[in-house]
Each structure stands twice: as structure tokens, then as C-alpha cells.
Amino acid sequence: MMALLVMIGAYLLGALSGSLILAPLFGRGDPRLSGSGNAGATNALRTGGKVYGASVLLFDVLKGVLAAALLPALAPAGPAWLAFACGGLAVVGHVWPVWFGFRGGKGAATLIGVIAVLLPAALAVAVLVWVATLVLTGFVGLATILGMLTVLLYTLIMPSTAAMLVFAGLMCLLVVYTHRENIARMRAGRENRFERVMLLRRGRRSS
Structure with a gap:
């Protein structure tokens, strides 16, 4: 109880x-x-x-x-x-x-x-992926999705309990779901970027 x-x-x-x-x-x-x-x-x-x-x-x-x-x-x-x-x-x-x-x-x-x-070790790797994705693309949503996918991959590769695997899998699905509109805008070429943090600026409006 x-x-x-x-x-x-x-x-x-x-x-x-x-x-x-x-x-x-x-x-x-x-x-x-x-x-x-x-x-x-x-x-x-x-x-x-x-x-x-x-x-x-x-x-x-x-x-x-x-x-x-x-x-x-x-x-x-x-x-x-x-x-x-x-x-x-x-x-x-x-x-x-x-x-x-x-x-x-x-x-x-x-x-x-x-x-x-x-999962602090998984977070450390995910943050590196998140930062790299953000500075290369400017897409916060994409960086977040790839960061969570990194956590899932970490639990699949490293020794993990069933609770870790279920948690990472469900949270990965949830992150993709909550960013579904971002995914649609990226596919349509309409997603805004944080150009201020990008290494290669592309002349688009920052978000």
C-alpha cells in the first residue's frame, strides 16, 4: 500500500x-x-x-x-x-x-x-549526444530524442535490470510521442533552430 x-x-x-x-x-x-x-x-x-x-x-x-x-x-x-x-x-x-x-x-x-x-552514467553519454546534435543541427527536439535513444542503447549494451530496460524503453517511446510535432516539422522543413549554438549557421530564423 x-x-x-x-x-x-x-x-x-x-x-x-x-x-x-x-x-x-x-x-x-x-x-x-x-x-x-x-x-x-x-x-x-x-x-x-x-x-x-x-x-x-x-x-x-x-x-x-x-x-x-x-x-x-x-x-x-x-x-x-x-x-x-x-x-x-x-x-x-x-x-x-x-x-x-x-x-x-x-x-x-x-x-x-x-x-x-x-542512470547517471547513461545520462553522461546522452548529454554528449544531445550537445553534439544541438550544435550540429540546431534542433532541440532532435537532440532530445537522440539523447533518450542513447539512454536506451546504454541499458541494452551495459548490464541492466529488467526495471532499467522497461523504464528506458517506455521513456524513449514517450519522448518520441511528445516530440511528434517536432518530427513532423523537421520532415516538412519547418522546424525552427537555435542558430546561436550552431557551429555551422544556415541563415535560418532562430527559435
Whole structure:
């Protein structure tokens, strides 16, 4: 019973959207009504500036850390996979937050916090892939997808438990799903780029 309550708590924690909670403190409106319409750190940066964007990123990463590290400790007799379940549910809560009409972000920042706790070595490799993809293409969405694919490949190659494999597989599918519009825009040649970080600028409008 305690493990179930902890998992519910992980979802509710994840459903605390940083961009929506912090928006009034920065004099911003609902971020879902501007920019990409996404309640996440990238859109917060795009619509509200660096400080707002960084604050949202920190908020969302920390709730992932808490969900994966702190909440499972409340049920010490729980199953071995409890931390992975809590981490995954926190990401689900971020994407579909009960507090905000089930319209949230794409889950990347919260997922970073979760993976930092549960699969830190995989995260280190994924960050390298993410940075390389971003500076070469300028596509944040593509960098995020490839970063998560890297985590999945890491769990497949390195010795891993069933919980690790299931977690990485499901989170990879979720990241692809939440970035489906980015994929469609990239295929159509309409996806914006962060040209400021690109090594080879292509003369397109930065996002």
C-alpha cells in the first residue's frame, strides 16, 4: 500500500508544472498560450527570457530528482523497481498534469532529473549526444530524442535490470510521442533552430 501511495505522490509531484507555477513571479502569462504552446523550459526561454527559462529548467529537473531519490525512500520495503516507477510517473505527471488540465510539457527536463539519479552514467553519454546534435543541427527536439535513444542503447549494451530496460524503453517511446510535432516539422522543413549554438549557421530564423 505504501508503494502505491508513493507512486501516486510521484505523479502528483511531476504534475507541478514549473513554467505555470513560476510564470506569475516573472510577470508572465500562461506559457501554453504563446510560443510553441508547450509548458516546458524551452518555451519558457523562448517567451520569457533566460532567467525564467533557467528557473523553469531547474524546477522541473529537481522534481525529477525528488521523485526518483526521495519518494522511494518513504517505502523502504517496496519493490526494487519502485524508483523507476516513481521516476516514470513523475515524467507522466509533467506531460499530463492533473493540476493544469492535463496540458503540460514534453517531459525532457523532468526526465533528466530522474535519469541523473537512476542512470547517471547513461545520462553522461546522452548529454554528449544531445550537445553534439544541438550544435550540429540546431534542433532541440532532435537532440532530445537522440539523447533518450542513447539512454536506451546504454541499458541494452551495459548490464541492466529488467526495471532499467522497461523504464528506458517506455521513456524513449514517450519522448518520441511528445516530440511528434517536432518530427513532423523537421520532415516538412519547418522546424525552427537555435542558430546561436550552431557551429555551422544556415541563415535560418532562430527559435
